[in-house]
Amino acid sequence: MLSFFKQKKNRSNPQQPKEEIYAHKQKKNRSDPQQPKEEIYAQKSSVMIDFSLSKNLEDIKRITGNSPDIVIRKVKIGDQAKTDAAVLFVKGLVDSRAVDEFFIESIMKSNHLQEKRTPEDLMGLITDEVIPLGQAQSMRNQEEIVDSLMAGNTLILIDGIDEVLTAGTQGGEKRAIQEPTTHISIRGSKEGFTETNETNIAMVRRIIKSPDLWVESMTIGQVTKTDVSIMYLKGVAKEDIVQEVRTRLNRIDIDGILESGYVEQLIEDQTMTPFPTIDNTERPDMVAANLLEGRIAILINGTPFVLLVPALFVGFFQTIEDYSSRVDIANGLRFLRVLAFFISLVGPALYVAATTFHQEMIPTQLVFIIAAQREAVPFPAVVEALIMELTFEILREAGLRLPKAIGSTVSIVGALVIGQAAVQAGIVSPAMVIVVSVTAIASFATPAYGMAISARLIRFAFIISAATFGFFGLILAFFLMIVHLCGLRSFGVPYMSPFAPFSPSDFKETFFRRPLWAMNERPRMAVGKNVTRQGENQKPQPPLSREMIMTDQKEGDTHES
Amino acid sequence: MSAYQLFTLILLFELGSTLVLPLASEAKQDAWLAILIAMAGGFCLFFMYYGLYHYYPDLPLTEYVQILLGSVLGKGLAFCYVLYFVYGAAAILRAFGEMLVTIAYPATPLFVINALFILVIVYMVYKGIEVIARTSEVLFVAMCLLLLSGFLLLIISGTIHLENVKPVLEEGLSPVIKTAFTGTLYFPFGQIIVFAMIFPYIKERKKVKRTGFLAIGMSGLILALVAAGNISVLGLDLASRAPFPFLASIQSIEVAGFLERLDIYFILFAMIGGFFKISIFFYAAVMGASHLFQVKHPSRLAYPMGIVVLLVSMAIASSYTEYIQEVRIMLLYVYMPFQVIIPVLLLIIAFFKNRKKVI
Amino acid sequence: MNRKGMFLFLLIISVCFLSGCWSKRELTDLAFISAYSLDLTEEGNYEATVQVISPGNITSGLQGGGGGSSSPPVIVYSVTGENLSDMDALITKKLSRTPYYAHTDLVVISEELAKKEGLPPILDELDRDIEFRTTTTVVIAKETKAKDLLTTLTGTDRVPATNIVKMLDTTEKALGENVRVNVHELITQVTSKGKEPVLPGFTLKGDPMQGKTVKSVQSTELEAAPEADGLAMFKEGKLIDWIEGETARGTLWTLDKIKTTIVSTSWEKEKKAIAYKVMRQKTKVSATLTKGKPKLSISTRAEGDIAEVKVPVDLTDPHVIKKIEKELEKEIKSEIEKAVQQAQKDKSDIFGFGEVVHRTDPKAWKKLEKEWDDRTFAELDVDVKVEALIRRTGLVNNSLHTTLKKEEK
Known part of the structure; x- marks a missing residue:
C-alpha cells in the first residue's frame, strides 16, 4: 500500500493535486468497516494482484464473468520476446485508435523493450518511455484494477510482476456538442453540455480560463461508479458551502447514479417540498455565470444536466439572457416572469373562489357574462376547473413523451377537445377555457422547469382550498406556501433571500437587474472573500454629449441631414 | 433575527387587528389625534420594556421576572403572563373570525374558520422565530403595496372629503386624551410587551431601540392616517357606526368603472395583520410556557397550545356584542396592569437590584 | 408509519370535503x-x-x-x-x-x-x-x-x-x-x-x-x-x-356637482340668444358669523366656451365677450338664488349650509343646531357671487349672422 501511494504520488498529474488527494480520501472512506458493503466487494477489497500472469487473467475473467466485450490481447515483450504480457481493454469503452496505435503497436515495436532487463524494470520502462499516452499509472489492488478497466482504461499485465499498468484510453462513441434543448436563449452561446464529464468540464474551462477554477472529482455509486465532479471558483465560493457539498456528496452510499436528479435528491436540504432547492442547467455559460457568483457546480457523468448550489427562489426566474439584453427589457421580463408564475399558481383558484364565493367582487357586467356562460354548464365551478386542468395536464404529459410527429397531432386533438368541443357540448364555459389557457401559457413562462412544474402541482391545492373556503382558503393556502418557502434552505442559505432575510445590497442585484456597469459586487449569499466583481467606473463614457449646441463637430458627424 | 425583521414584525403586529376594527372611535373626528397621542404614550411604554431588556438582554420576560421577584412569585407572574398571551391570541383570533363570518362567510361556523386559521399559525410558530421573521418580511412588502395602492385608489376615486375631519377638537382636548389613555394606549401600543419575549433573539442589539421607535412611530402614523381616512370617506356618523369602517371605506372605491368592489383588499389586510398578531402572541405564549414548565422542545407545545387558544377564542364570549363589551373591560383591568403597572414595578426592582451589583 | 402526519392529512382532507358547501x-x-x-x-x-x-x-x-x-x-x-x-x-x-x-x-x-x-x-x-x-x-x-x-x-x-x-x-x-x-x-x-x-x-x-x-x-x-x-x-x-328645471340646476351649482352644462342668456331682447357651455366650475360655500348670526356666501367660478349664437355679435371684440360674461353671471346667479329661495321656503337645508357653519364655528353651531332647519336656515342671509369666463368661441370666430347682417346693409 505504501509503495502504491508513493508511485501514485510521483505520477500524479501535477496540475491537479487536490483531485488525487481527494480521490484517495474517498477510497479511505470506502474501506471504512462501518459502512455496509455489498458482498462481492467485501471479498476482494484487499486482494492484491499476483505474480503469475495466467492467474491474474483468470481472476479478471472470473470477476467479470468472462464477458466477451473484454478483450485480452496477449503479447510477448522484452529480451527476445521471452516475457509474457497481456493487454486488456473493454471494447467500445476505449478509443480503439489510441489502443491500437499508441499502445499495442508501441509495445510490440519498441526498441527499448528489446534490451535485456529484469521484469521489474520493464514496468517502469513501459510507463516512462514506451507508451505515448497522457495518463498512466500502476496499481496493485485487484478491485482498483478492475474498476479502472471498466472505466475505459487499458491494462498491461506482465508475467512475474505484481503490478498492473493502466493507461487512460477512455473514448468510444459519445454525443457531439449540440445546442441545449432546455434553457433555450435567443442571444448567447449555443453550446450545451454532453454526457461526458471531461467534455463538460472542458467547456466550462474554456469560458473561465482562471487557475482559480478548481475541480474536485469523486466516484459515487457502488455499482455504477459514476464520476462526479464539483467545480467552483476558489476565493469566490464560500469555503464552508464547498465543504458542505463535499460532506453531503461523501455521505451518498447508493448502488447507482444514473442522472443528476439522483444526486440532487440525496443532497438537498429538504425532500418534502414541491420547490427545487438545487438548480440545474444544460448550458456551460450559465454554469460559468453562476460560478462567478460564488455558486458550486456539480457535474455528473452521463447527463448533460449540471447541478448548481445553493439555489435561491429568485434564481429560478432569472435567465442567462437577462444579463446579455438591455437593462430595461431584462427588468421588465423579470417582473413578467414573476407575474406569470403568480398567475400560473392562482389563476384557476381565483376564478373558482370569485365565482363560487365572492360574486360581489366581480364587476357587474363581467359577472353577468360569466353567469350567462355558465347557464348551460352542469358542473360546479370547481369540478369544471379540475376537469379542465386535469385534461390539460394529461395533454401536456402525453405530448411530452411522444415522437415529434405524433406530438403535434396530440396538440391539435387537445386544442379541439379543450377549446371547441367542450364548450359547444356545454361541459365547460368559455371563461373557464380562457382561464385555463392563460394559466397554462403563464406556466410556460417560468424559465426553470423544476419551478414551473411545482407551480402546476401547487395549483391543484390552491383550487381545492379556494373551492372550500373562497378567498379565505386561498389566502391561507398562500400563507402556508410562503411560510414553507421561508422555512426552506439551500445549503445553509435561506431560500427566500434576498427577500427574507432582506439584504438591500443583494436585493438590488438579484431581484432587479441593474446595469452591468453598476453590478460592482457579487451577491453575498454564496460568496466568500472575493466580493468585488469589477473595477470602478465601468459606466460607458462616450465623448461628452453635445447637449443643445453642436460643438466639436468632426468630419462625418453631420450625416444626419 | 435582524433589526429590519424586528421592524416588520412590530409594524405588522401593530397594524394587525387595529387596521380592521374601529380605533379610538370615542374621540369622534379626532380619532387620528387620539392615536397619535397614544403613540407618544406607546413610545414611553416601549422605552420601559427596552429598559428591562437592557438589564437582561439574554432573557425573555417570563425568565427575568423570576430573577426579579424570586422563584415562587416570579413563576406565578410568569404564568399569568403566559395566560395573558394566550388570551391576547385568542381575543384577536375571535375578532378575526367574527369579521370573516360577518363580511363574507355568513353560513360558515366560526369554529371552522378559527380552527383553519390557527392551524396555519401553529404551522408557522412550529417552524420557529426565524421563519416567522422571514415570513413577516415577505408579507410586509405585500402589506405596503396594498396600503399604498389602497390609498391611491381612495384618492383617485374622489371619495375623500377632508372637511369631514373638521372641526378639530370640537369638544376640547380632554375627550381625546381620555380616549388615548383609556383605550388606544393599551390596544394596540401597550401590546408591544409581547416583544419582551422576542428581544433576546435579536442579533443586532444596538439597533433594537431605534428600530422599535421607528416601527411604533410608523405604525402610529399609518393608523392615524387610516382613521382620518375612514372619517373623511364615511363621515363621522357612518364611521362610528360601522363595525369595520375600513371595509366601508374600501367599498366606496369606484375607479374607471371597473376598479370597484375591492373587498379582497380588506380581507388581505385583515388576514396579513391578524396572522402576525396572533402568531406573535402565540409564539410568546408557547415560549413562556416551555420555559416555565421546562419543556425541552418548545415546538412540541405548539399543537396542544394551538387547541387551547382555539377553545379560548370560542369560549370568551357568546356573541360579538358581548365580545366587544368584554374587550372594553379587559382593556382596563387586564391590559393596563400587565402592560403598564407590572412592567413599571419590575423596572424599579431591576433598577435597585442592578445598582447593588455595581456597588 | 408517520401516524401524526397521516392524521393531520386526513383532518385537512375531511375539512376540505365535508365543509365545502357552507358559504358556497x-x-x-x-x-x-x-x-x-x-x-x-x-x-x-x-x-x-x-x-x-x-x-x-x-x-x-x-x-x-x-x-x-x-x-x-x-x-x-x-x-x-x-x-x-x-x-x-x-x-x-x-x-x-x-x-x-x-x-x-x-x-x-x-x-x-x-x-x-x-x-x-x-x-x-x-x-x-x-x-x-x-x-x-x-x-x-x-x-x-x-x-x-x-x-x-x-x-x-x-x-x-x-x-x-x-x-x-x-x-x-x-x-x-x-x-x-x-x-x-x-x-x-x-x-x-x-x-x-x-x-x-x-x-x-x-x-x-x-x-x-x-x-x-x-x-x-x-x-x-x-x-x-x-x-x-x-x-x-x-x-x-x-x-325642477333651472332651480334644480341651481341646486347642483350650489352643491358643486355641475360638471358640464349649457347656460343660455338673452342678448338684445332675443331670448336664449347665446349659449355658453360650462367646461369647468368650482363653487365654494363659506360662512361668517357675526354676533352668533350666520351669513353664508356662495362663490362660483365657471369656465367655458361659446356654444351657439343666434344673433349677430362681434365675438372678436374682448369688450363684447366681457359683456356676455356679465350676462351669463347674472343668469347663473339667478338660478342659484332660485334654488336657495325654494330650499328656504321649504325649510330644508339641502345644501349642507349647516355643516359649513358647524365646521366654521363648532361652538356657535351648538346653539344654532336645534332650530337650524325651521328658523335659522329659513331666514339665512345668502350672498351669491358668480364669475363666468369665456375661454374660447368654438370653431368659428364670428357668427354667420354677423355676415348676413352686413349684407343686409
Whole structure:
C-alpha cells in the first residue's frame, strides 16, 4: 500500500493535486468497516494482484464473468520476446485508435523493450518511455484494477510482476456538442453540455480560463461508479458551502447514479417540498455565470444536466439572457416572469373562489357574462376547473413523451377537445377555457422547469382550498406556501433571500437587474472573500454629449441631414 | 433575527387587528389625534420594556421576572403572563373570525374558520422565530403595496372629503386624551410587551431601540392616517357606526368603472395583520410556557397550545356584542396592569437590584 | 408509519370535503337582482319588486342565448310585506334561485312611500345587509309607481336598471339638473343634522302596460320610457317638495356637482340668444358669523366656451365677450338664488349650509343646531357671487349672422 501511494504520488498529474488527494480520501472512506458493503466487494477489497500472469487473467475473467466485450490481447515483450504480457481493454469503452496505435503497436515495436532487463524494470520502462499516452499509472489492488478497466482504461499485465499498468484510453462513441434543448436563449452561446464529464468540464474551462477554477472529482455509486465532479471558483465560493457539498456528496452510499436528479435528491436540504432547492442547467455559460457568483457546480457523468448550489427562489426566474439584453427589457421580463408564475399558481383558484364565493367582487357586467356562460354548464365551478386542468395536464404529459410527429397531432386533438368541443357540448364555459389557457401559457413562462412544474402541482391545492373556503382558503393556502418557502434552505442559505432575510445590497442585484456597469459586487449569499466583481467606473463614457449646441463637430458627424 | 425583521414584525403586529376594527372611535373626528397621542404614550411604554431588556438582554420576560421577584412569585407572574398571551391570541383570533363570518362567510361556523386559521399559525410558530421573521418580511412588502395602492385608489376615486375631519377638537382636548389613555394606549401600543419575549433573539442589539421607535412611530402614523381616512370617506356618523369602517371605506372605491368592489383588499389586510398578531402572541405564549414548565422542545407545545387558544377564542364570549363589551373591560383591568403597572414595578426592582451589583 | 402526519392529512382532507358547501353559491343558483323597488300599498304595507337578470338573455350572440331579443333580459317579481327582510324571504316563493343583491345597481322608492313613511325605516336594512352595496344608486319614482320603472323594458342598454343609472350619469354630466346619489351618501345626509338629502326623480312617459312587452323595444320609438325628472327634496327623511328645471340646476351649482352644462342668456331682447357651455366650475360655500348670526356666501367660478349664437355679435371684440360674461353671471346667479329661495321656503337645508357653519364655528353651531332647519336656515342671509369666463368661441370666430347682417346693409 505504501509503495502504491508513493508511485501514485510521483505520477500524479501535477496540475491537479487536490483531485488525487481527494480521490484517495474517498477510497479511505470506502474501506471504512462501518459502512455496509455489498458482498462481492467485501471479498476482494484487499486482494492484491499476483505474480503469475495466467492467474491474474483468470481472476479478471472470473470477476467479470468472462464477458466477451473484454478483450485480452496477449503479447510477448522484452529480451527476445521471452516475457509474457497481456493487454486488456473493454471494447467500445476505449478509443480503439489510441489502443491500437499508441499502445499495442508501441509495445510490440519498441526498441527499448528489446534490451535485456529484469521484469521489474520493464514496468517502469513501459510507463516512462514506451507508451505515448497522457495518463498512466500502476496499481496493485485487484478491485482498483478492475474498476479502472471498466472505466475505459487499458491494462498491461506482465508475467512475474505484481503490478498492473493502466493507461487512460477512455473514448468510444459519445454525443457531439449540440445546442441545449432546455434553457433555450435567443442571444448567447449555443453550446450545451454532453454526457461526458471531461467534455463538460472542458467547456466550462474554456469560458473561465482562471487557475482559480478548481475541480474536485469523486466516484459515487457502488455499482455504477459514476464520476462526479464539483467545480467552483476558489476565493469566490464560500469555503464552508464547498465543504458542505463535499460532506453531503461523501455521505451518498447508493448502488447507482444514473442522472443528476439522483444526486440532487440525496443532497438537498429538504425532500418534502414541491420547490427545487438545487438548480440545474444544460448550458456551460450559465454554469460559468453562476460560478462567478460564488455558486458550486456539480457535474455528473452521463447527463448533460449540471447541478448548481445553493439555489435561491429568485434564481429560478432569472435567465442567462437577462444579463446579455438591455437593462430595461431584462427588468421588465423579470417582473413578467414573476407575474406569470403568480398567475400560473392562482389563476384557476381565483376564478373558482370569485365565482363560487365572492360574486360581489366581480364587476357587474363581467359577472353577468360569466353567469350567462355558465347557464348551460352542469358542473360546479370547481369540478369544471379540475376537469379542465386535469385534461390539460394529461395533454401536456402525453405530448411530452411522444415522437415529434405524433406530438403535434396530440396538440391539435387537445386544442379541439379543450377549446371547441367542450364548450359547444356545454361541459365547460368559455371563461373557464380562457382561464385555463392563460394559466397554462403563464406556466410556460417560468424559465426553470423544476419551478414551473411545482407551480402546476401547487395549483391543484390552491383550487381545492379556494373551492372550500373562497378567498379565505386561498389566502391561507398562500400563507402556508410562503411560510414553507421561508422555512426552506439551500445549503445553509435561506431560500427566500434576498427577500427574507432582506439584504438591500443583494436585493438590488438579484431581484432587479441593474446595469452591468453598476453590478460592482457579487451577491453575498454564496460568496466568500472575493466580493468585488469589477473595477470602478465601468459606466460607458462616450465623448461628452453635445447637449443643445453642436460643438466639436468632426468630419462625418453631420450625416444626419 | 435582524433589526429590519424586528421592524416588520412590530409594524405588522401593530397594524394587525387595529387596521380592521374601529380605533379610538370615542374621540369622534379626532380619532387620528387620539392615536397619535397614544403613540407618544406607546413610545414611553416601549422605552420601559427596552429598559428591562437592557438589564437582561439574554432573557425573555417570563425568565427575568423570576430573577426579579424570586422563584415562587416570579413563576406565578410568569404564568399569568403566559395566560395573558394566550388570551391576547385568542381575543384577536375571535375578532378575526367574527369579521370573516360577518363580511363574507355568513353560513360558515366560526369554529371552522378559527380552527383553519390557527392551524396555519401553529404551522408557522412550529417552524420557529426565524421563519416567522422571514415570513413577516415577505408579507410586509405585500402589506405596503396594498396600503399604498389602497390609498391611491381612495384618492383617485374622489371619495375623500377632508372637511369631514373638521372641526378639530370640537369638544376640547380632554375627550381625546381620555380616549388615548383609556383605550388606544393599551390596544394596540401597550401590546408591544409581547416583544419582551422576542428581544433576546435579536442579533443586532444596538439597533433594537431605534428600530422599535421607528416601527411604533410608523405604525402610529399609518393608523392615524387610516382613521382620518375612514372619517373623511364615511363621515363621522357612518364611521362610528360601522363595525369595520375600513371595509366601508374600501367599498366606496369606484375607479374607471371597473376598479370597484375591492373587498379582497380588506380581507388581505385583515388576514396579513391578524396572522402576525396572533402568531406573535402565540409564539410568546408557547415560549413562556416551555420555559416555565421546562419543556425541552418548545415546538412540541405548539399543537396542544394551538387547541387551547382555539377553545379560548370560542369560549370568551357568546356573541360579538358581548365580545366587544368584554374587550372594553379587559382593556382596563387586564391590559393596563400587565402592560403598564407590572412592567413599571419590575423596572424599579431591576433598577435597585442592578445598582447593588455595581456597588 | 408517520401516524401524526397521516392524521393531520386526513383532518385537512375531511375539512376540505365535508365543509365545502357552507358559504358556497354557484353562479347558476343565484338570481342576480339588478334593481329593487318599494311601493306603498293601499293597506299601508310595502310592495317590493325585484328585477331579476336572466343571464342567458342579456348577452346575445352567446351559445344558448335563447335567441337574443325574443325574450326579455329581465323578469320582474313583486311581493308585499311589512319589512324588507320578510319580503326578501317571501320572494323566494316565486323565484327558482336565491335572490342575490350584491349587483343591484338601483333602488327605486315611490314618491308616495317617501312622502308618508320617509326613508329611515328602509335605509337600515340596506345598510345592514352584507350583500347590498352602499354604492347602489337611489332614485324616486315621480308620479308613477316605482314598480313600473322596473317593468318597462329599455332599448339602448337592455337591462332597465343599467339604463336608468347610466341615463342619470349622462344627464348629470351634460345637463346638471339631476344628480346621482348612492345609499352611502344618502345615509350620511339623512343622519347629518346640518344637511338634508336630495334624490333624483324618475318618471315614466307612456303606457306602463305597453312597456312590459318585448314588442315595445322592437319599435324605433318606445311606447314607454323612463325619464329623469327633477330632484326630490327631503326634510327629516321625508319627501316634501320637488325641485325642477333651472332651480334644480341651481341646486347642483350650489352643491358643486355641475360638471358640464349649457347656460343660455338673452342678448338684445332675443331670448336664449347665446349659449355658453360650462367646461369647468368650482363653487365654494363659506360662512361668517357675526354676533352668533350666520351669513353664508356662495362663490362660483365657471369656465367655458361659446356654444351657439343666434344673433349677430362681434365675438372678436374682448369688450363684447366681457359683456356676455356679465350676462351669463347674472343668469347663473339667478338660478342659484332660485334654488336657495325654494330650499328656504321649504325649510330644508339641502345644501349642507349647516355643516359649513358647524365646521366654521363648532361652538356657535351648538346653539344654532336645534332650530337650524325651521328658523335659522329659513331666514339665512345668502350672498351669491358668480364669475363666468369665456375661454374660447368654438370653431368659428364670428357668427354667420354677423355676415348676413352686413349684407343686409
